[in-house]
Amino acid sequence: MDGLLLNGVIYLAAAVIAVPIAKRLGLGSVLGYLIAGIVIGPWGLKLIVDVEAILHFSEFGVVLLLFVIGLELNPRRLWQMRWPIIGLGGGQVIGTTVLLGTVGILIGWPWQVALAAGLGLSLSSTAIALQPLTERNLLTTPGGRSAFSILLFQDIAVIPMLALLPLLAVAPAVTGQSEGWIGAAKAVAAIGIIIFGGRFLTRPLFRIVADTGLREVFTAVALLLVFGIALLMQLAGLSMALGAFLAGVLLAESEYRHELETDIEPFKGLLLGLFFTAVGMSVDFGLLLSHPVKVLAMVLGLIAVKAVVLLAIARIARLQWSQTWLFVFLLAQGGEFAFVLFGSAASFGIMDADTVALLTVVVALSMATAPLLVVLNDKLIEPRFVRGDDRPHDVPEDEGNPVIVAGFGRFGQIVVRLLYANRIGVTVLDHDSEIIDTLRRFDFKVFYGDATRLDLLEAAGAAKAKVLVVAVDSQEASLQLVDLAQKHFPQLKIVARARDLPHAMELLNRKVPVIERETFRSALWLGEETLKALGQTAYAARQKTLTFKQHNEALLQQLHAHWGDDIDKRITLQRQARARLQQNLEADEKAQESARGLGWD
Amino acid sequence: MTAAMETEKPKILVLFAHPYPHLSRVNRAMADAVRDLPHVTFHDLYETYPDFFIHVKHEQGLLLDHDVVVMQHPFYWYSCPSLLKEWMDAVLEYGWAYGTGGEALQGKELAQAVSTGGPDEAYRAEGYNGITMAELLRPFERSAALCGMTYREPFLLQGARLKKPDEVSAHAAAYRQWLIDYPHPKNCIGCEAPAVPASDRVG
Numbered sequence: 097m098d099g100l101l102l103n104g105v106i107y108l109a110a111a112v113i114a115v116p117i118a119k120r121l122g123l124g125s126v127l128g129y130l131i132a133g134i135v136i137g138p139w140g141l142k143l144i145v146d147v148e149a150i151l152h153f154s155e156f157g158v159v160l161l162l163f164v165i166g167l168e169l170n171p172r173r174l175w176q177m178r179w180p181i182i183g184l185g186g187g188q189v190i191g192t193t194v195l196l197g198t199v200g201i202l203i204g205w206p207w208q209v210a211l212a213a214g215l216g217l218s219l220s221s222t223a224i225a226l227q228p229l230t231e232r233n234l235l236t237t238p239g240g241r242s243a244f245s246i247l248l249f250q251d252i253a254v255i256p257m258l259a260l261l262p263l264l265a266v267a268p269a270v271t272g273q274s275e276g277w278i279g280a281a282k283a284v285a286a287i288g289i290i291i292f293g294g295r296f297l298t299r300p301l302f303r304i305v306a307d308t309g310l311r312e313v314f315t316a317v318a319l320l321l322v323f324g325i326a327l328l329m330q331l332a333g334l335s336m337a338l339g340a341f342l343a344g345v346l347l348a349e350s351e352y353r354h355e356l357e358t359d360i361e362p363f364k365g366l367l368l369g370l371f372f373t374a375v376g377m378s379v380d381f382g383l384l385l386s387h388p389v390k391v392l393a394m395v396l397g398l399i400a401v402k403a404v405v406l407l408a409i410a411r412i413a414r415l416q417w418s419q420t421w422l423f424v425f426l427l428a429q430g431g432e433f434a435f436v437l438f439g440s441a442a443s444f445g446i447m448d449a450d451t452v453a454l455l456t457v458v459v460a461l462s463m464a465t466a467p468l469l470v471v472l473n474d475k476l477i478e479p480r481f482v483r484g485d486d487r488p489h490d491v492p493e494d495e496g497n498p499v500i501v502a503g504f505g506r507f508g509q510i511v512v513r514l515l516y517a518n519r520i521g522v523t524v525l526d527h528d529s530e531i532i533d534t535l536r537r538f539d540f541k542v543f544y545g546d547a548t549r550l551d552l553l554e555a556a557g558a559a560k561a562k563v564l565v566v567a568v569d570s571q572e573a574s575l576q577l578v579d580l581a582q583k584h585f586p587q588l589k590i591v592a593r594a595r596d597l598p599h600a601m602e603l604l605n606r607k608v609p610v611i612e613r614e615t616f617r618s619a620l621w622l623g624e625e626t627l628k629a630l631g632q633t634a635y636a637a638r639q640k641t642l643t644f645k646q647h648n649e650a651l652l653q654q655l656h657a658h659w660g661d662d663i664d665k666r667i668t669l670q671r672q673a674r675a676r677l678q679q680n681l682e683a684d685e686k687a688q689e690s691a692r693g694l695g696w697d
Numbered sequence: 698m699t700a701a702m703e704t705e706k707p708k709i710l711v712l713f714a715h716p717y718p719h720l721s722r723v724n725r726a727m728a729d730a731v732r733d734l735p736h737v738t739f740h741d742l743y744e745t746y747p748d749f750f751i752h753v754k755h756e757q758g759l760l761l762d763h764d765v766v767v768m769q770h771p772f773y774w775y776s777c778p779s780l781l782k783e784w785m786d787a788v789l790e791y792g793w794a795y796g797t798g799g800e801a802l803q804g805k806e807l808a809q810a811v812s813t814g815g816p817d818e819a820y821r822a823e824g825y826n827g828i829t830m831a832e833l834l835r836p837f838e839r840s841a842a843l844c845g846m847t848y849r850e851p852f853l854l855q856g857a858r859l860k861k862p863d864e865v866s867a868h869a870a871a872y873r874q875w876l877i878d879y880p881h882p883k884n885c886i887g888c889e890a891p892a893v894p895a896s897d898r899v900g
Contacts, residue, residue, distance in 0.1 A: 635716050638747035688717050697723040697771055697812055697857040 106143050110136050111369050126227050127467035129369050133376020134464075144377060151374040151435075155336065157367030158223045158432065159326050160360055162251070162337040165226065165244075166344020167353055174345055177245055184242055184409055185249020188427070191405040192218035199401065208264040212446050213455060215257045216437035217398055217430055222247045222337065223368055224375075224466050225426040238530070239419030242410070243426055251338045254433050255283060258333060258440060265444040279333050286332035290325055290339055294346030302352045315359040322360070335433070375432070379464060380457040387454075394458045399465065402428040416529065421477045425469035430459030490543040497521035500561050500588075502547035502577055503568035504531060504540075507593050507614060511565050512540070523556045548576040550584060558585045566592040566608075571599045578606050597655075604656045620645055643684060647677045706736040707806075707879055710763035714742045714770040714781035723812045723857045724771055726869035731876050738763065742780050749783055756788040760802060765879060766846075768837070769810040771857070775833050785840065794844045803845035806880075808852065809837060810872060816856035830855075831886065838887040848886050 110132035118128025136143040144150065169177075193214040200210025225247055226235075234240040259279060298321065305317050322340050329339035347353060384391050403424050410420040438455055441447045447455075499515055501508050504526035515522050524540065525547040526532055532542045545552045547568065558564065564581050568574050574592065581588050591610035594600035603611045620641050627637035651673045658669055711731060715724045718741075732739045740759065746752075760766065770777045792799050813820070813830070820830045834851060841848035852875050854860070854868050875881075 633717070633719060633744055634747040635743040636719070688720050697721050697814065 103144060106136055107370060107373060110373065115369070123471050124228060124467050125231065125369075126224055126372050127464075127471070129372030130376035130464050130467065133373035134379060135376075136373075137377030137379075139379070139381035147374060147377045150370065151378055151432075154367055154371035154374045155432065156323070156326065157364060157369070157371040159336045159340045160322060160364035161223055161226060161368055163322050163340035163344040164357055164360055164364055165230075166341040166346075167348050167357055169345055170348035171345055177241070177248075180242060180245040180413075181249050184413060185246045185253070187409050187412070188246045188405060189215075189218045189250060189253050191408070192402055195401050195405060196398070199397070208446050209451065212261065212264055212437070212441045213451075215260075216434040216441070216455065217459065218402075219250045219254070219431040219433045219437070220247060220402075220427045221375075221429055221431040221463050221466065222251060223371055223432070224429060224463055227368065227372075228422075228426065228467070228470050234422070237419060238413075239410075239415055239423040242413055242415060243423050246409075246427060248341070250431065250433070251335050251341065254335045254437070255338070257437060261437070261440050261444055261446065264441075264446050282332040283334050286328050286334060286339070287342065289328060290342050291346065294343050298343075298347060299350050299352075302350070306352065306355075314355065318356050318359045319363065371432075375460060375463050378456075379460040380453065383453060383457045384461070391454070391457060391461070394454070395461045395465065398430065398458060398462055399428045399469075418478065421473050422470065425473050426466065428469070429462040429466035431463070434459045490545055495521060495523065495557065496560060497523045497557060498562040499523070499565060500525065500553070500556050500558060500563070501565040501567060502526075503566070503574075503593070504528075504535065504542050505567070505569055507569075508565065508567035509535075511567060523561070525552065525556060546573075548573050548580060550580060553580065553585070558588060561585075561588060564588045564590050566590060568593075569595075571595050571602070574599070575602050575606070578603065578608055582606065600652065601656055601659045604652075616648075639684075640681065643681060644677065647673065647680065707764035708762065709734075709737045709765045709767055709876060709879060710759055711737055711739050711767045711769050711810075711876075712742060712781065712784065713740060714768070714778045714784075716743050716778055716780070718743070721771070722862075722865050723854060723860065723868065724769065726865050727769060727810065727812075727872045730869040730873040734873070734876055737876055742784060743778075746780060746784075749780060751784055751787045753787050753790065756784065757790075757793060757801065760788070760805070763805070765806045765808065767808050767810055767852075767876070770812075772811050772813040772833075776836070789840070789844060800845065804847075805844075806847045806849055807837070807841040807844075808849040809834065810852040810875075812854040812857040814856070814858045816859070817853075820855065835887075842887060842890070842893055849881065850886055 111129060114132035114135070115125050115128035118131065119125060134140050137147060138145055193211070195214075196217050197207075197210045197214035200213050201207055205213070225243060229235050229240045229243060235244060301317065302314070305314050321343065325339045325343050326336035329336045347356060406424040406427050407420070410423055415423060435456060438447060438452045442449060442452045497520075499520060499522045501512050501515075501522055501524045504512065504524050505528070508524070508526070512522050512524055524542040525545055526542055527544065527546045529544055532544050535542050543556065547553065558581065564577075564585070566574050566577055566581075568577065574595075578590055578592065581590060589610075590608050592603050592608045592612070594603055594611050594613045596613070600611055600613055623644075624637045624641040627640060628634055632640075651670070654669060654673065655666060658666055713724075713728055715721055715728075718725045718728060728739065728741075731737055738759065768777065768781060770781055773779075776782065789795065789802075790799070791797075793801050811830075811834075815826065817830075818824050819826045820828065820833070822829070826833075830851070830853060838848045852872060860868070
């Protein structure tokens with residue numbers, strides 16, 4: 097008991113100290129956990145020794161992660177992804193296995209060992225790769241989707257790989273064959289149970305539990321479900337994470353989805369953290385110290401080979417360069433299933449203990465480098481692509497259009513459609529090539545390019561145009577564009593979208609004649625609808641809304657005059673303005689009321 | 698008057714124009730009194746077009762569906778509230794309501810239900826306005842004539858702001874009855890004037 101308590105304190109303390117520091121340093125949470133693990137592990141402060149047990153236990157973090165991801169993918173969307181999963185995933189696993197296996201044979205391993213090693217090393221760590229993707233909300237980008245497809249394929253591929261191992265044994269046992277059949281039958285049965293249960297049993301169960309109104313029982317049922325599935329999968333010799341993912345997908349359309357997600361989330365986070373910590377602890381620095389060159393060469397070789405395959409896949413999948421590198425770095429490491437696969441290979445006598453130990457440390461080290469590579473990508477590589485990507489920008493044709501619109505996202509599109517509808521010639525610039533390709537299919541003529549480049553603006557006819565609509569997402573780009581236009585094309589009337597108050601202030605500083613805060617009017621309109629929903633007449637609600645708008649716009653000018661002042665002064669200003677608005681609205685109401693008595697009825 | 702109006706109740710479109718009906722006594726009571734009449738379509742203009750942007754085709758459709766148009770409004774600055782004027786400017790289009798081919802409203806009727814703040818004594822030659830209601834309402838009468846509509850005697854309440862509550866409710870009830878009893882004996886105003894010559898209708 098004491099030991100458990102002590103271990104708990106050690107883990108939590110390590111995480112609480114290391115993760116915020118790592119985050120502050122821009123290293124990401126995964127690296128923080130890994131470092132915490134290295135520090136408290138057998139090669140650090142030796143606070144924790146039984147790494148194996150912890151690693152095993154914390155695999156539930158990965159299980160819960162896959163469950164939550166499954167919850168966000170309903171069967172229909174999963175079905176839509178079938179080709180990326182098979183194509184990209186199959187390409188990655190087969191390509192990597194072949195390349196690594198060849199390397200293995202070249203360094204003199206028997207082909208069985210080379211194949212088993214290649215299979216195990218082709219896998220990537222789902223947890224390590226998905227954590228940054230979910231943290232940054234990148235799962236819906238093409239790069240994120242491709243990475244996810246590959247990870248999912250790998251999770252599925254573990255099953256046939258484990259089934260293949262007995263066949264690679266140098267002296268296959270006679271019973272191997274029949275055990276294989278029994279294994280297959282078990283696997284089919286387990287998946288059948290999950291699909292049947294997920295479809296027909298869980299919803300009534302959740303309904304009953306939810307009706308009791310006991311929140312913790314609901315949480316208990318959710319955890320029981322996931323752990324039960326994990327157990328079932330383990331009994332059948334399958335990936336626990338895959339089973340949990342399947343269950344998540346089946347529950348993605350149930351009405352309890354959001355409750356399940358919020359209930360599981362904290363457990364997922366903690367256990368996943370524990371998992372990363374355990375990976376950090378399991379790095380065998382002894383082996384690294386005794387054979388530093390060999391181990392490091394193998395880690396680099398592994399990452400290089402996997403990166404080459406991933407790079408090729410990214411090119412085939414036509415990912416943008418800006419997304420390609422993150423995709424490559426996230427998947428170029430080894431994965432936790434490699435440990436399982438190598439353990440199994442050892443038990444069948446395919447690999448000897450030394451090889452397994454060596455490969456394990458290589459995989460663990462590569463897993464530790466993945467977050468480092470992500471940081472490297474963030475700091476060095478990605479900044480080069482943020483402004484657009486490898487696509488050469490178009491040379492806009494100068495059609496003598498009176499209007500240039502920079503930025504064709506949700507905002508710019510509405511502006512442009514209004515102008516198009518009135519047959520006003522518009523030259524549109526945007527630097528998101530995905531948006532452009534989509535919109536071109538809708539017959540919008542959009543030029544690809546960075547609107548903050550002088551040559552591009554010139555080519556777009558900025559010298560002769562009348563109006564420049566600045567509707568870009570990035571505030572920085574917006575201000576740059578305004579500066580550029582004011583300096584080189586003084587005749588252009590600038591109308592600008594402001595993302596928020598500070599941005600509006602910057603635009604006011606530049607004396608941009610028309611500034612529209614992007615959410616202001618729609619929020620006003622919704623407020624007006626609320627007044628109406630409360631029973632006010634449409635005209636009175638409109639008048640009140642417009643009064644508010646008038647005041648707010650005046651306040652914006654005042655705030656601008658005091659923008660450099662300290663926050664307290666601005667707060668006082670706001671407070672005064674609010675009181676004044678209140679008085680005015682009340683006075684308006686009084687005036688209308690007295691009109692009843694004094695004027696006409 | 699159309700044949701249909703002789704046999705059954707004419708379909709009446711009430712164009713109600715009051716920017717702040719919740720602050721009004723007379724016009725709100727009148728509106729509440731007639732809203733439920735089956736042969737009446739009660740159309741609250743300020744509620745429908747708070748931003749003064751009028752759906753012209755929709756309004757023209759409403760006019761075609763009715764035999765009689767009653768404009769109900771307070772008398773603002775010797776005329777109607779501005780949205781009703783905007784309605785006239787936008788809906789009574791050249792080529793539709795008047796001018797070449799503008800015959801959509803031929804034979805329909807227009808009447809007004811107006812409340813004035815000042816007492817009826819004020820609206821006389823010797824009163825402080827020095828002019829009668831009939832004269833002040835002539836722009837509406839002439840508009841009706843230009844559209845080929847018959848303009849009926851208005852339903853008036855003068856000195857509205859001084860009326861006591863029971864007088865207000867009596868007026869509202871009378872308004873309801875006035876709409877129920879429609880059509881009224883011939884009381885065409887301005888019909889004695891010569892018809893608008895074709896050359897002017899063509900514009």
